[in-house]
Amino acid sequence: MLRVDHDFRAMGGPGRLRLEVTGRAQADAAIAAALAEVGRLERKYSRYLEDSVTTRINRAAGADPVSIDAETAGLLDYADTVWRESDGLFDLTSGVLRRAWDFSADRLPAQADIDALLPLVDWQAVERDAQTVRLARPGMEIDLGGVVKEYAADAAAAQLRDAGVAAALVDLAGDMVAVGTPADRPGWPVGIRHPAQRQQAIAALELPPGALASSGDYERCITVDGRRYGHVLDPRSGWPVRGLVAVSVLAPQCMVAGSAATVALLKGAQGIAWLDALGLPWLAVDDDLQCHGTLARA
Numbered sequence: 001m002l003r004v005d006h007d008f009r010a011m012g013g014p015g016r017l018r019l020e021v022t023g024r025a026q027a028d029a030a031i032a033a034a035l036a037e038v039g040r041l042e043r044k045y046s047r048y049l050e051d052s053v054t055t056r057i058n059r060a061a062g063a064d065p066v067s068i069d070a071e072t073a074g075l076l077d078y079a080d081t082v083w084r085e086s087d088g089l090f091d092l093t094s095g096v097l098r099r100a101w102d103f104s105a106d107r108l109p110a111q112a113d114i115d116a117l118l119p120l121v122d123w124q125a126v127e128r129d130a131q132t133v134r135l136a137r138p139g140m141e142i143d144l145g146g147v148v149k150e151y152a153a154d155a156a157a158a159q160l161r162d163a164g165v166a167a168a169l170v171d172l173a174g175d176m177v178a179v180g181t182p183a184d185r186p187g188w189p190v191g192i193r194h195p196a197q198r199q200q201a202i203a204a205l206e207l208p209p210g211a212l213a214s215s216g217d218y219e220r221c222i223t224v225d226g227r228r229y230g231h232v233l234d235p236r237s238g239w240p241v242r243g244l245v246a247v248s249v250l251a252p253q254c255m256v257a258g259s260a261a262t263v264a265l266l267k268g269a270q271g272i273a274w275l276d277a278l279g280l281p282w283l284a285v286d287d288d289l290q291c292h293g294t295l296a297r298a
Contacts, residue, residue, distance in 0.1 A: 001183055006031050010038045011046075011149050013173030019160070020167040020183060030163035034156040034170070041152045045075075045144045047095075054144055062138030065127070073130050075147055082147075082259045083123050089266040090259065093135075094235035095143035096120045103220045103231050114238035121235045150213055150258035153177045157254075175213045177254050192295070195246040195285050203248070203283050203295050213257035215265045216246035216285075232265050242287060243268030248295065250281040 004027040006017045017034060021027045047054045057066045068076075082090045096117050100109040125136040135142065153170050157177040160168045167180035169188040178188050187206030194202040195218040205212075217230025217240070229240045247264045251257035260278060264271035272292050275282045283295040 002027065004031075008035060010035075011042050011145075011152065011172060015173065016169075016171045017156075017160075018169040018171075018188070019165055020180075021165055026164060030160050030165045030168075033159040033163055037155045037159050038152045038172070041148055041155060045148045047141075047143055047145065054142065057133055057135065058141045061135035061140040063134075065132035065134040067131060068128075068133050070130070072133075073128070075144060075151065076126075076128055076133060078255065078259075079144075079147055080123070082263065086263040086266065088123070089235065090146070090263050091121060091123045091235040092142045092144065092146060093123050093126065093140055094121045094233060095145075096139070096141050097233050097235075097238050100238065101231070101233065103222050106222050106224055108222075108224050108229070118238055121238075146262060147255060147259065149173070150175050150211075150254040153211070153213075153254040169207070175211075175254050175258055176207060177211045178207045178209050180209055192248050192283060196289060202246075202285065202291065205295060207250075210250060210252050211254035211257045212248060212250050213254050213261050214246065214248040215258070215261035217241075217265070218245055232262075234266065241266055241268045244271050244284050244286055245289070246285040247271065247275070248283045249275070249278075250295070256280075 002021050002023060004019045004021060008015045017031055019027055019030060043049060044052060045054050046052050049055060053072055060066050079092050100113040100117055120137060120140045127134040127136055149172055153172045153175050154177055156170045157179050160179055167182055170177040176190060181187050185206060187208045190205060190207045191201030192203040192214060194200040195216050217232045220231035222229050232241050234241050244265050247261040249257045249260040264275050267274050272284055275284060281294045283293040285291055
């Protein structure tokens with residue numbers, strides 16, 4: 001059995017594929033298929049690309065509907081489900097708030113600037129069916145980044161399975177999918193990074209078949225007058241949520257793990273009770289850097 005690691009960059013961050021294969025030819029074919037799928041999804045949905053589906057939808061805000069395919073309709077249906085399950089906290093239209101917030105400068109936005117954007121944050125104003133989508137108001141945007149990276153991790157893992165790989169780990173900037181297990185251990189050894197100490201792990205585990213996704217606000221934050229403001233914004237107020245700074249969740253699919261982690265973070269101090277009721281393994285770090293949850297600490 002040959003073990004192969006392949007590092008790459010995609011969707012704005014580092015990635016790695018770890019495979020156990022019968023030979024180099026199988027590894028090369030599987031890696032190529034997985035990377036092609038990740039690249040396809042990045043080109044299709046990145047809001048930074050002029051010809052992506054996301055950009056076309058946003059450019060037509062307040063105007064005519066934009067045609068979409070079944071894959072896009074399915075992602076929007078999933079986002080709608082999470083929006084409802086989160087009581088409106090998970091909102092793909094909230095990305096417009098970045099126009100007010102600059103996390104590269106240590107200053108807060110004016111409340112008037114936030115107030116001017118809040119009418120554009122309204123998932124219910126996204127008109128859609130199986131073939132089209134329309135943003136009802138000029139200036140509205142959707143950002144599928146909240147679901148596509150985890151969807152891409154699941155899709156890359158599917159490509160590896162289709163290529164006959166029995167054991168692999170897909171890692172897209174910390175969102176992971178395990179296919180099978182290594183030959184010599186019960187799971188893939190992975191760590192969850194400490195939110196405040198980048199070179200340390202706050203938890204370590206052997207990941208069984210399934211997925212691990214994390215959400216946090218320490219990588220993009222500012223400190224003003226001694227108070228830290230993270231980049232995870234409450235779509236109702238336009239201001240950063242408080243209570244939790246990092247959440248990781250284990251689930252059968254990375255999309256489920258990722259949205260669960262994000263919703264818990266958005267719920268702030270109530271996120272711990274919400275995770276407890278969810279029934280999935282989890283780890284949360286609060287504002288005081290205290291750990292909670294069912295995953296083992298490092």
